[in-house]
Amino acid sequence: MKIKVINPNTTWSMTRTIEQAAHAAASADVEIEAVSPNMGPVSIESHSDEALAAVGVMDEVRKGELDGCDGYVLACFGDPGLHAAQELAQGPVVGIAQAAFHAATLVGRSFAIVTTLGRTLGRAHDLVEEYGFTSQCVAYRACEVPVLGLDEHPDAAYEALLAECRATLDCCAADSIVLGCAGMAGMCKRLENELHVPVIDGVAAATALVEGLVRIGMRTSKRREFANPPAKEVVGLLADFTR
Amino acid sequence: MKIKVINPNTTWSMTRTIEQAAHAAASADVEIEAVSPNMGPVSIESHSDEALAAVGVMDEVRKGELDGCDGYVLACFGDPGLHAAQELAQGPVVGIAQAAFHAATLVGRSFAIVTTLGRTLGRAHDLVEEYGFTSQCVAYRACEVPVLGLDEHPDAAYEALLAECRATLDCCAADSIVLGCAGMAGMCKRLENELHVPVIDGVAAATALVEGLVRIGMRTSKRREFANPPAKEVVGLLADFTR
Amino acid sequence: MKIKVINPNTTWSMTRTIEQAAHAAASADVEIEAVSPNMGPVSIESHSDEALAAVGVMDEVRKGELDGCDGYVLACFGDPGLHAAQELAQGPVVGIAQAAFHAATLVGRSFAIVTTLGRTLGRAHDLVEEYGFTSQCVAYRACEVPVLGLDEHPDAAYEALLAECRATLDCCAADSIVLGCAGMAGMCKRLENELHVPVIDGVAAATALVEGLVRIGMRTSKRREFANPPAKEVVGLLADFTR
Amino acid sequence: MKIKVINPNTTWSMTRTIEQAAHAAASADVEIEAVSPNMGPVSIESHSDEALAAVGVMDEVRKGELDGCDGYVLACFGDPGLHAAQELAQGPVVGIAQAAFHAATLVGRSFAIVTTLGRTLGRAHDLVEEYGFTSQCVAYRACEVPVLGLDEHPDAAYEALLAECRATLDCCAADSIVLGCAGMAGMCKRLENELHVPVIDGVAAATALVEGLVRIGMRTSKRREFANPPAKEVVGLLADFTR
Amino acid sequence: MKIKVINPNTTWSMTRTIEQAAHAAASADVEIEAVSPNMGPVSIESHSDEALAAVGVMDEVRKGELDGCDGYVLACFGDPGLHAAQELAQGPVVGIAQAAFHAATLVGRSFAIVTTLGRTLGRAHDLVEEYGFTSQCVAYRACEVPVLGLDEHPDAAYEALLAECRATLDCCAADSIVLGCAGMAGMCKRLENELHVPVIDGVAAATALVEGLVRIGMRTSKRREFANPPAKEVVGLLADFTR
Amino acid sequence: MKIKVINPNTTWSMTRTIEQAAHAAASADVEIEAVSPNMGPVSIESHSDEALAAVGVMDEVRKGELDGCDGYVLACFGDPGLHAAQELAQGPVVGIAQAAFHAATLVGRSFAIVTTLGRTLGRAHDLVEEYGFTSQCVAYRACEVPVLGLDEHPDAAYEALLAECRATLDCCAADSIVLGCAGMAGMCKRLENELHVPVIDGVAAATALVEGLVRIGMRTSKRREFANPPAKEVVGLLADFTR
Known part of the structure; x- marks a missing residue:
């Protein structure tokens, strides 16, 4: 089984951290391929960053399909491009916010989110509501450490987060x-x-969920919404995404 | 007052139709600038198309800010890139799905959506829920005419829609x-x-809403979520979006 | 275009304040007619006041219909008599609570209500829920200044409100x-x-919304609930309301 | 114990039917006083009728308070004037829609509403949502018999209802x-x-509920929203309602 | 009329307190039979206790049916075994949490729960949501006095609760x-x-509700979910529950 | 890793079917122990059956804790005794309804439940709501084949289910x-x-989820609600459950 773990931002040092977490979460015989796209923002801390990152996610999923990947983890808490990725992939695609909420509600009634910047909590609200966990998420909090600050000043970041x-x-x-x-x-x-x-770390949770779904043969429903998207011309800078 | 109406797809014949609807909806002294981005899909009928179109929307909003636009209409029913656009703009930004739902609930209790392809109704569900109109939207329907079919075979499309x-x-x-x-x-x-x-045509509704918001001096809140996004390096194909 | 702005209470000094706000919010060619009914409470601070005020609202709407008004603003935060007014009017009728919630959710994710007396917040809850904005309204607050105190002691009222x-x-x-x-x-x-x-001042928001709806030709749906009410005998003190 | 049953419309033949239902539902030692107000519409089939009827309800409650009534039933399915009545009364006030929903959810998971005219179902929706029974109410239906048709053509009405x-x-x-x-x-x-x-007949349900609440000493909370409303001048036709 | 009040725990001193509250809440001609099951936990303070107590509740209801009881009160705030009891009984069965929520929403908009141990508040959340009162319940609180502490140290318990x-x-x-x-x-x-x-004491509320429902002839719907359960072999320790 | 799969009913032929499904869903190095309790109903088709089955589930979990089980699957679609089991276990406990809903929402937006008897759909409603999947579950259906009919007449059952x-x-x-x-x-x-x-078969889904949770070290939160329940005397038939 081969799971592709996509870090939607383009900071490879973070991709390596994510790769370790995914490896630790997977069974020994699962191959983990952790990548950043070759385009996009170096960190994701706004709706604008999410929108830009989604394009790179799509690019990595279509490459993953050619490579025979069995499932995908989107390793950014905004789950950018999740639904587009579900259209493009045959196997399951799970975002780490999604996975973390699912895992949290399997081991307790309620959970609290503690994130980086407060400005991203609106996105967290939308995801919680879309996935169905509004009653279970009882607090939305931020330590106001920027994403790259986690890497650059790990001790200070840890203290603020704690x-x-x-x-x-x-x-x-x-x-x-x-x-x-x-x-x-x-x-x-x-x-x-x-x-x-x-x-709950969403990377571990998502990796475990994708492995489980693949093992029991579950794939994204292709009935209607997540069917492969129809052929379409795309122009200009993004012309390479013509299907 | 200058309102920029962005058709997120790249089919200019549709942009012209949209421009006419916006003109008809605005006061005589409002300047309407209707554009398509110079990148993106020729029509938007999937989550993948939405994700690609959002980049072009961002590009047009940042250009609009330099041009002194007072407000923006996003003229695609999936409201692609709306939250990113709200971050980038000072004035109000309204999507046509959003506008249509607001208008519908001002002239009645309940409304039904009738769209092009059924596969896009999932997105409609998400928007209805996010904007708060779950109780009011009583039907999600599709005539199964593709977006470009509206332009190419207008009579058949009209009959199917009716x-x-x-x-x-x-x-x-x-x-x-x-x-x-x-x-x-x-x-x-x-x-x-x-x-x-x-x-209810969302283009007319959104144009009227944006004009009204601008006239009474309302702008997107810059308190937290929709504040201008922080400076950020963007790499690869999208490097031009570095802020 | 002629918009009738009805102050449901019978304090004309407040009606004048409201008229100014409506004028400032409307396009130059819109005629604003601001009135108080000739019956009803001098201010509205309870469900009892709302119920009494609704009768005067109905009276003013039926007069407005004879006068050819194109739309109506109900300028009391409890939106008293809104649904009855929608039955009686052909054009749109918008309450200022309703309008303020719509405007707030067009320029941000969340809003807080700050009102006069805490005892009226129950009504605010009901309106927020009915209009669909339960997730977006994140605080219900009161400065405990009575309605007429806003007029009589404006400086103290302003400080308390601030x-x-x-x-x-x-x-x-x-x-x-x-x-x-x-x-x-x-x-x-x-x-x-x-x-x-x-x-957000609901008077400005409602005026802008009504002007926009009228401009694009939107009228209250007469399909079922808001159709003109059937002929009906009314007896006693209210006999003049026989239809 | 004395329970006042207020038929908010002014058709006394219907008041007599209601009185019988209330008598049958009450313990032998409960005094039932069934009345129609001396003002208001002869039947209630629209929001306009509801608004007019609410004034008569208020009038009967304030008289009931002087008479020492222990509780009130509002015998119209739109529960017109309920919150105003709760402000004015010391004892409990229960509407028949409210009572019927409570009773239905005590004897089953789900219920369906079958009413007179379809145009009143919007009001039913609002009440169901306000009282908390959205999940339990699984159908909103109308037999399209007008209210007075129930009295005038009882056999045909019964067949249509059945x-x-x-x-x-x-x-x-x-x-x-x-x-x-x-x-x-x-x-x-x-x-x-x-x-x-x-x-479930709401008249019986409401009578039983009010009797029970009175017996165990429960009265409307006067903490904030439903406290007696403050003194207030009311002018014009409704001047008699000055408090 | 005979109402059986079942205290689902097996502490008879508490059953006597409950009996007094039920007697005080019922009409003079209502016979109250208050019992504890002959099996089960001495107090109910966890999901495990609830599950064990439900068996005793079922046992008492089936005995009550043989005795001709007209209705049942389940006198534990977790309403353990309520739905099973509804299947087994012909008359109404009301839990005290359920009854208290219904009563609270008849005398005000909002209520707060104050219970014994905080660990039971999850169950309270589930009941509030299932019965439909999520919007009305504005606080979930615990005084952290164990159930039996109410009996053993009544003064200290009262002070903590107050x-x-x-x-x-x-x-x-x-x-x-x-x-x-x-x-x-x-x-x-x-x-x-x-x-x-x-x-609001749920014992009083439930007794009053059951008396009222019985008086107006309301019984649990036997249409589908709460029909008498089909014949079934039960083995082992619980074999006596074979139907 | 050792996962105990508890079939809450006492029909061992069904337990064998469940065991096969669990084996097929687990990694090769996971030990599956599939059991039925030694008490309880032979099938579970009512709230009464659920209540009786929960006792056997508790018994098996406490035995499993002594045996060093790492996690538990409750293999009945009503998830009987789930919260009690979570109190008693250190590792994760997942019900098959819960697991199936989680899996369904990871591979699509919406799902439909197709069950045995329609009378059990009320329980399904409660579980869907408690777990947070109300928006995603779009149909509740029954093929009206009794649980044991699946075993006894598999071909006819399959056709009815299909x-x-x-x-x-x-x-x-x-x-x-x-x-x-x-x-x-x-x-x-x-x-x-x-x-x-x-x-989606909940047995496979729950087994995969439990395996994943155990592998990443997730255990039921013992913070408050699901902490081990306090010592408690249990009397009568259930005295063996004294803690």
């Missing part, structure tokens, strides 16, 4: 914490050990 | 019909005359 | 503030200048 | 039928015998 | 307080006198 | 079918081959 997690648990009855950025994957177990509640 | 609208009204108590494609703008009044309920 | 708005923004992530009383119309821009988020 | 109930049960899994008009009270048991599911 | 109720009212706009344990029945009126808002 | 699935897909836009009984596990792939949409 403090925000503690504050979150103090003010609400969440059963678990969902980490709101793929770049936090390496801090997950350390946080869990300190906080004594499940702390 | 038949679907009639079937919709027969089976549910909708107070109005929302047309699910900017390319249907030219058929709106003719349908209304035959159906005896309000038939 | 303080409540600041407290609201401190405790929640609202993208904008919706003012919960037509009598606050004159304070809107001053508040916006101090608070640096959109502050 | 046919609509049967059609309703055939097309949905409702556990019970809620009758959508106080004028149907006399037909309830006969329908139940034919349909073999609970058929 | 303090939690006061804190609840200070932080939210609830119109009333719902007590989250049958063992609090004896403290209800004293709390109400101190708090000046309705304080 | 026909119901086809009828379901004809009348709604579901992206996938969720099978509503563990006893249907053996028919899943055959149905999928005929229907050309994902057909």
Whole structure:
């Protein structure tokens, strides 16, 4: 089984962190291919970044299909391009926000999101609602560390994140914490050990979910919405995406 | 006042139809600039098309900001790139699905969507839910005419659309019909005359809403989520979007 | 185009404030007729007041129909008699709570209501839910200044309102503030200048919306619920309302 | 214990039917006073009728307070003036739509509404949502018999109502039928015998609920929203309602 | 009329308190039979306790049917076994959580739950949502007194409960307080006198509701879900439940 | 890794079918232990059956904890005793309804449930709502084959199930079918081959989910609701459950 883990931003040091988390989450016989697209923003912290990143995600999925990938993980908490990727892939495609919410609601009633920048919480709201977890998500919080700050100043970032997690648990009855950025994957177990509640890294959760779906033969429904998109001319800068 | 009407697809014949609808909806002293981006799909009928079209929308909004546009209409029923555009613009940005839902709920309790291809109804569901109109939208229907078919075979398209609208009204108590494609703008009044309920073209609705918001001095909130996005390097094919 | 702006209470000094706000919001060629009914409570601060005010609203709408009004604004934040007015009018009728919620959700994700007396927030809850904005309205607040206090002690009222708005923004992530009383119309821009988020006056918003709907030819659906009500004898004090 | 049953319309023959249903539902030692207001429409079939009827309801409640009534039933399926009545009364006030929904959800998961005219179903939707029963109400149906038709042509009305109930049960899994008009009270048991599911008359349900609430000493909360409304001048035709 | 009040736990001193509350809530001619099952946990403070208690509830209902009981009250705030009891009984069965929520929403817009242990609030959430009162329940609170502590240390328990109720009212706009344990029945009126808002004991509310439903001839719908369950072999320890 | 798969009914032939489905879904190195409790109903087709089955589920989980099981699957579509099991277990516990809904929403927008008896659909509604999938579940259907009929007359059962699935897909836009009984596990792939949409067997889905959760180290949150329940005396027939 081959799972392609796409880091939608173009910072390869983060891609390596993500790759490690995916490897640790998969069975020994699962091949993990972790990549960043060759186009797009170096980090994703706004709707504009999400829109730009989605194009690179699409590019990597169509390449993955040619390579025979069995499933895909989209390793950015905004799940950019998820629905487009589901149209393009035959196997399952799971975003890490989506995966984290699913995992959280399997091990408790309620969860809280703790993410990087507060400005991205609107996107988190939309995803929670679309996936069906509005009642279960009891807090939306941000530690106000930028995405690349997780890599560049890991100790300070960890302290800020830990403090925000503690504050979150103090003010609400969440059963678990969902980490709101793929770049936090390496801090997950350390946080869990300190906080004594499940702390959920979406990269691990998504990898486990995709592996499971592939193992039981589940693929994205091609009945209507997620059928392969019809042939279409695309012009200008994006002409290479003509189908 | 200058309103830029962006047709997110790259078919200029459709852009002309949209321009006429926007002109008819605006006060005489409002300048309408209707454009298609210079990149992107020729029509938008899938999540993949939406994702590709969003890039062109962003490009046109950033150009519009340099040109001093007061507000923007996104003239595709999937409202592609709306939130990114709101980040980039100072004035209001309104999508035609959004506008049509707002208008429909101002002239009745309930509405039905009648769109082109059934595969796009998932996107309509997401938009209805995000904007808050889940209780009011009582039917999601498709006439299964492709977007470009509206232009190429207008008579057959009109008949198919009329038949679907009639079937919709027969089976549910909708107070109005929302047309699910900017390319249907030219058929709106003719349908209304035959159906005896309000038939809502989002292009007209969005133009009227943007004009009104601009006139009363309302601009997108820049408090947090829709603040201008932070400086960011973008690489590869999309490097020109570096901020 | 002639828009009738009905202040459902019978305090004409407030009607004059409302008229100014409506004038400022409309295009130059729109005729604004601002009135109070000749019956009803001097201010509206309870369900009982709302019920009494609705009768005067109905009276003014039926007179407006004889006068050829193209649309109506109901300038009280409880939108009293809105659905009855929609039955009686051919053109659009928009309440200022309704309009403010629509406008707020066009310029941001979330809004907070700041109104006069806390006892009226139940009505605000009902309107938010009925119109579909439950997810978007993130705070219901009151400055506990009575409606007529806005007129009688404008400086003190302004300070109390400003303080409540600041407290609201401190405790929640609202993208904008919706003012919960037509009598606050004159304070809107001053508040916006101090608070640096959109502050929304429903009178301006409703006037702009009605003008836009009339311009694009949209009228209340007469399909079923809002069809003109059947002939009916009314007895006693209200016999004049026999249809 | 004295319960005042207010028929919000001014057709006393219907008030007598309602009185019988209330008597049959109350314990032997409960005094039932059934009245119509001395003002208002002869039947209630539109939002306009509801608005006019609410004034008479308020008038009867304030008289009831002087008479020492312990609780109130509002015997019209639109529950007109309910919140105003709750402000004015010390004891509980229950509308028959409200009561029927509560009763239905105590004897089954789901219910269907079968009412008189389809144009009133919008009001039913609003009440169902406000009271919290959106998930439980699985059908909104009308037999298209006008309210006064129930009195004037009882046999034909019964047949039309029975046919609509049967059609309703055939097309949905409702556990019970809620009758959508106080004028149907006399037909309830006969329908139940034919349909073999609970058929719920709101007059009986509301009487039983009010009696129970009074017996256990429950009164409307006067904490904030439903506190007695503040003193207020009312002018013109309604001046008598000055508090 | 004979109403069986089942205390699902096996602590008879609590059953006596419940019996008194039920007697006080019923009309003089209603026979109250209050029992604990002869199997099950001595108090109910977890999902595990609920599951065990449900078996005893079923046992008492089937005995009640043989005894000709007209209706049932389940006197534990988790409403354990409610749906099973509805299948087994011909008359109405009402849980005290269910009854308290219904009563609270008849005397105000909003309510707060104040219960024993915080760990049971998840169950309260599920019940509130299932019964339809999500919008109305504005706070879920616990005084962290165990169920049996109410009996064993009534003064300390009362003080803790009072303090939690006061804190609840200070932080939210609830119109009333719902007590989250049958063992609090004896403290209800004293709390109400101190708090000046309705304080709702579910035992009283459920008794009044069941009496009312029986009086008007309402029985659980046997159409589908709550029809008597089909014959079934049950093996092992529970073999006596073979039907 | 050792996963205990509990068939909550006591029909061991069905337990063997379930065991095969679980084996097929798990990685080669996962040990599957499939059991039925030694008490409880032979099939589960009512709330009464669910309540009785929950006791046996609890018994098997406490035995599993002594045996060092890493996670649990509850293989009945009503997920009986799930929350109690979560309290008792350290590792994850997943019900097959829960698992099927999660899997369905990972491979499509919408799903339809096709179950055995229509009377169990109320329970399905409750689970869908509690888990958060109300918007995604677009049809609740039953083929009216009893649970044991699946075993006893497999060919007739298959035909009835296939026909119901086809009828379901004809009348709604579901992206996938969720099978509503563990006893249907053996028919899943055959149905999928005929229907050309994902057909989801909860046993496979739950096994894959539990394996994934265990592999990434996720355990049920013990913060509050699902903490091990406090020591408690249980009397009578169930005294063995004293903790």
